[in-house]
Amino acid sequence: MNPELGQLALILALLLAALQCALPIIGAWRGSKPLMATAPTLAIGQLVFIALAYGILTWAFWTNDFSVAYVAQNSNLSLPWFYKLSAVWGAHEGSLLLWMLILNVWSVAIVVFGGKLPEAFFSRVIGVLGFVSFGFLLYMITTSNPFLRLMPAPPNGADLNPVLQDPGLVFHPPLLYMGYVGFSVAFAFAIASLLGGELKSTWVRWSRPWTNAAWAFLTVGIVAGSAWAYYELGWGGWWFWDPVENASFMPWLIGAALIHAQAITDKRDGLRAWTLLLSIFAFAFSLLGTFLVRSGLLTSVHAFAFAPARGVFILVYLAVVVGGSLLLYALRAPKVTGGKSFALASRETMMLVGNLMLTVACAMVMLGTLYPLVGEALNIGRISVGPPYFGPLFLILMTPLVLALPFGPLSHWGKADLKVWRNALIRIVALAVAAGIAGFIVGARTWYELLGVAAATWVIAGVALFAIKRWREAPRGKRYPFEMLGMMLAHFGVGVFIAGAILTRSMSVEQDVSMKPGASVHVGAYDFRFNGVAETPGPNYTAQQGTVVITRNGKPVVTLHPQKRTYVGGQVQTEAAIQAGVFRDLYVSLGDPIGPSTGSGQDVGAWSLRVYDKPFVRWIWGGGVCMMLGGFVVILDKRFRLKRAVEPETVRPTPEPEAPRKLAEGEA
């Protein structure tokens, strides 16, 4: 397959994107049915060409076509086949192509599942997505073409970065992009509603499953990245408040806020403007992340590797898309805040508190991430902002949210039953205190650990009390609709995450040691015996493989084999060996040889090693996975099934599927 065909496919996709942006929107504006009818065809056509380009690039990797510069830079004859497939998104250009593919898959998903949307609204949504797609395609074609040729073709490629040669990294970028790009759907719905001047907020309900899906993907993408950093980077951390991590965390926080704001707008018709704004923000932060990472602006050490044009292009794009959206918002957002009244003690208030804290947390992360830039721009000195800034502030901001969290579900819309609150509060406090005492008995000694256990119990007890309340009060068969089940799962995940994050931090024991073969070190409750290092071949690397036998009170626990690999390209990569467990991980990674490998003397065969005892670290990702599942489970709810199309331009709420809910949904 000819790489130039891929190039051609991209250009054709660009043309289709331009049409996809223009025709349906003009059609919706003019009320022209034929123009609006082009939307599905154009979206599908664009996907076909993007998929073709993606396929051609993949084929170039598969067939080792090193005449394609991108392939030559990121692949190698001896690269295992599955990494050849994932190497497509192993660097800038190809990852953009993956981004485009995912964006178009989302667009076509709307075509498939959104067929019952009002025609004009649907056309505008597809048009907005066409605009998003157009910008990215133009960016790719002008600054980041993955099909550039390298003449003459080198006999072998430079190899995929070994850091990326890992199963965790195969899935991390696509999942993350699913999240980022997924927010473009909520964005498109919001913009379509502004363009169409929707007076009602029915669109919010249509948008909710998409937002939940995007957020769930983003969650699991971040989890995958965090887990991967933990075992691949060799030093056992799971979150570093690094600018690039922060770039993914900001849309996540906004996404979490948006999910709750959408629920209020959907069910109570309140917070319409805020929901619009958050829909724009969620996608804006996804774009901001792209900009920050790819412009080399933040982790400025990267800067040299990027053509300045790339940064400028994304900035202009960001300005146009987000600036345009915010202008549209300023001009067209609904003036009157509608919605039903509520009492101070109500679910709405609880969700407002949550929204406030999540949004402020996002602002805090943004401030800290961008502040070094402020220092540079204003010439007031170079400033570093790192974990000691983000960590404590995040903890402080999340405290009210965690405290309020159980009481959101335990309230009614409109007003809470204060008796329910009081009873729940007594029980939750009792359970949290009991958990703290239990933790103390088990051996937790620091305030940090005790409060962590109490906070996690607080959240989980809240979920449990809610589950019990529903079980008692709701009619059988209607106890736990999917939307509620998803909420419970996600909130439960928050509790698990809190326990994991806090306990890991304060209970981990980490030690760098230099050991001769046969030497032992005692870490936590375990003895680690080092049995030396031997060379082991791999498919495209050779590894120095250590053997470490772990025992507890003399009883064998596990034997671990940490590796230090040297890849064909010459890159060195450490593979930590981990005994994973529900309550603790035992973690060994191999450093450098210290003494000579043969001969005599006291250091013969000695290596430096890092050994870790990390309790509860799995709970961090376990909590994340629960949150992700929660996001997906919500989508299954009957509430979100489109029953039939509402006539264009006559906006009525979609008919309610169930009688009991009708009342809650009625006009204010």
Next chain:
Amino acid sequence: MKRLLAWLEPLSPRERGRGEGTDSRLASSSRVTEPSPAPAGHPLPEGEGKSRLHHIKHVLAAALLAFALTLSASAFAIDPLPFQSNAERVRFQHLTRELRCMVCQDESLLASNADFARQLRRQIFDMMQEGKSDREIKDWLVARYSTFILYDPPLASSTIALWFGTPAILLAGGIVVVILLRRRTRPAHAIAEEPGDDW
């Protein structure tokens, strides 16, 4: 651009040191209380280390878009130091984790495998043995490398917006929420009970 890459941090003395009786290391061991030799050299061949490091970072930044490792994988530090006690080790880890490596600027002093970071870790270790407090150690570092080395920027005229920005935003957001609540809420008795499934 190549030229910039070539602005190397001294990865190589160690490389050479291996062949020549660990020259640089022996010299520094007069200050370092560690009895055993320092861990051997950086795994990367001379001259290539930094640029490869950058290459890795760049590839990753592009590929991950959002996650990251700024920590270049082959370059994390495993650096056994002879601590007297576990408490001392924890204090050292805590302190160096909050300091930024001047060379690999997206790594902490604790994590960085740069020769510079290694040397500073020894220095900090020595200062701890001399009974210096964390405050004194940080002041010593700041006097030489500026506050850039602190991940925890001290409150100064240039960081007022950083430290008070979040409370200010929280305050502003809180005021908006309070106004909203004042406008939109009604006394509980004025709100009708809604029959049916409240979900």
Next chain:
Amino acid sequence: MNEVASKPVTRFVPLIVFAALVAFFVVGLVWNQTHDARFVPSPLIDKPAPAFRLPRLEHPTQFLTKADMLGKPYLINVFASWCYACGDEHPTLMAYRDKFGIPLIGYDYKDAPQDARAWLQRHGDPYHEVITDQSGNTSLDFGIYGAPETYLIDAKGIIRYKHIGPLTPEVIAKDLEPKIRALEQEGST
């Protein structure tokens, strides 16, 4: 469209904040193009240079100290035989050593003396004097964190200027040269 006029001003707040953000990014991009973020300004500028006592490369038993150098301005150029960029910088130093008009001291950083000697023999020696800091211990006091770096120290032993990275004719013409001339002015008045 008359509806537009009646929109509350608060609706424009997000747009205004965003516009400010974009303006910042523009400044940031420009800064990024004109600076190298890895070069962090030294806090030692206009502070006394640290006291040092380092062996001479050619006569390892003799030491050069800060006190020896008091009374006249001088340059310290940090280099090493293993340092790639120092090779790039080297021709510039050769060309300018006599044009500076003040002594140029080579500071051999974390380097084996025999390697440094071989390197200087191979490429030529631009320095009036070379001192060696094999352990790098003194380099900590100077805040050196790589090579090449260049310090301008005045007659009173105060650090007046520091350049991180290779010296180029442009840097010399724009920053270093005027600073040296200014010092000479100070000295003569």
